[in-house]
Amino acid sequence: MRRRDILTAIGGAAASTLPLRAQPLAVPLIGYIGPESPEPFTSRLKAFREGLGESGFTESRNVAIEYRWAQGQYDRLPSLAADLASRKPAVIVAAGGAPAALAAKAATSRITIVFEMGGDPVALGVVDSLSRPGGNLTGVSSLSVEVSRKRLEFMHELLPSATEFAVLANPTSPTVDSQLKNLHAAADALGVRLHVLSTSDEREFEAMFSSVSQLRAGGLVFTSDPYFAFRSQRLAALATRYRVPAITQSRDFPIAGGLMSYGGDFTQSHRRAGLYTGRILSGEKPADLPVQLVTKVEMFVNLKAAGTLGVTLPPSLISSADVVIE
Template sequence: AMPVIGFLHGGSPEPNVNPVAAFRKGLAEAGYVEGQNVAIEFRWAAGHDDRLPELAADLIRRRVAVIATPLSTQAALAAKAATTTIPIVFGTGGDPVALGLVTSFNRPGGNVTGISFMTAEMGAKLLGLLHELVPQAARFVALVNPTSSLAEPFIKDLQEGARTLGLQAEVLYAGTDREIDAAFVTLVQKRADALLIAPDALFTSRRAQLATLSLRHAVPSTHVIREFAEAGGLMSYGPNLANAYQQTGIYTGRILKGEKPADLPVAQPIKFELVINLKTAKVLGLNVPDKLLALADEVIE
């Protein structure tokens, strides 16, 4: 019988069509093609992280050969809590050692390994870039998912960055679509000058909604994935999402071939990208400094 991969994710399938294609590409690089010599069982929590433990248990009952949780930290934690024997390949924006997923980067130890992007520690970097882009902004607000394990390190890094730059950064919390809408109402009431959207599977899958709301309320905003800028957000800075999913696919394939997660070091992405949406900048009446344009990997016109 063909080996089965359990694909567990906190988001929804529709916004993740391209990332899943990149995951399949990684699998193919490792010699596995869906329908030919491997099957994939998808389980999506659609923004309801509380459903992840049951979805993980379901995959374990299906006797999957490996569980992949690309770019879904909560899914990785749910899978780890559910099995100590089935190999797990994660993609996380957090520190996998601090999250308790692995014992170390070089020697993960148990049944878990994967890719770490460290986007949780990018609060200060995003704030700095947004400050350069909107120098007159005084009140910065961060949108954070309270259920996310990345929330605390992101806020800590953001506050340290704010202190260094002498800026004010407030935190608003949202864990559902309705709360995202409500947060924007609060944002307007607080007269926020700029918005940082924290790394989170929910926000990534709701990037179009977030970009639209930012434009509607004329708030310059940034997020960690380029797809946010492509959807109309002002700017994004972070690891290449497709590349991350592809790497997760390669690792999943290597484990299917018989390599042990304990011996596969946690990989870290090489490529970070800065994308600026000039069209959005014009709508917001912003002049993008030449220095930033020169740094940008892509400028959307």
């Protein structure tokens, strides 16, 4: 009689734990919002997952990630961010530039947001200060936006006799004004003139290159912008076709056959965004995590492209280059 009572009790206890085990909430959810499609993000996602892994989280093992991609249509970002916020994830990761970060910030003031961007997050109004971000945001910024002027300097160093350069800007970028201001100041210091061309649509790229080749511009300098960075392949192909010496922010450009790149190391910034995401999941407060600046700025040059373009890279550029693609 007694034993039966105990067995019944055990059975009851087991039965009561069963629904608990079936709870899907055991695995935290990350909402990931990117401005492009997954393909150009492959290397960045890899870095992000590495960082996440370093802080003890592995996708589909102890964390779930739900992705939202704007497919290059940056005006879709706010609605995607709002949709993601409605899923009530543990943390939202806004990667690939300021637009995604700003869209996420507008979507929620409650869910923690970890951003990955290239501009100055204070100047863009994403956070109040780097050391004490405050609010529900923190993240990583590469120095890409700040170094646009260095790109002009390198192009000038490559072509010291040229007096005019073309600059390509994305008018929809929140950092476009500050970058152009910097570039004009640098142009004044270097004693060169700038032709500023604007586009926010890849269908205009070809016409853009065509017009640069018409100009007497020595070379083309791209402002830092994720929209351009994610279209490095196409830009490299166009630069080769129109024989335009060009420099962009992303290493993908010289790797794809472009001439040069100078910008922040995105693998570092995405990895650190992953690390911060893991730390937030582990219970740390975003206010305690200062915004990180990725100090590593890398320069890639493609000697083959230089040969095709008929330009000679001076020793100073070769010395400065972190990677020289032969």
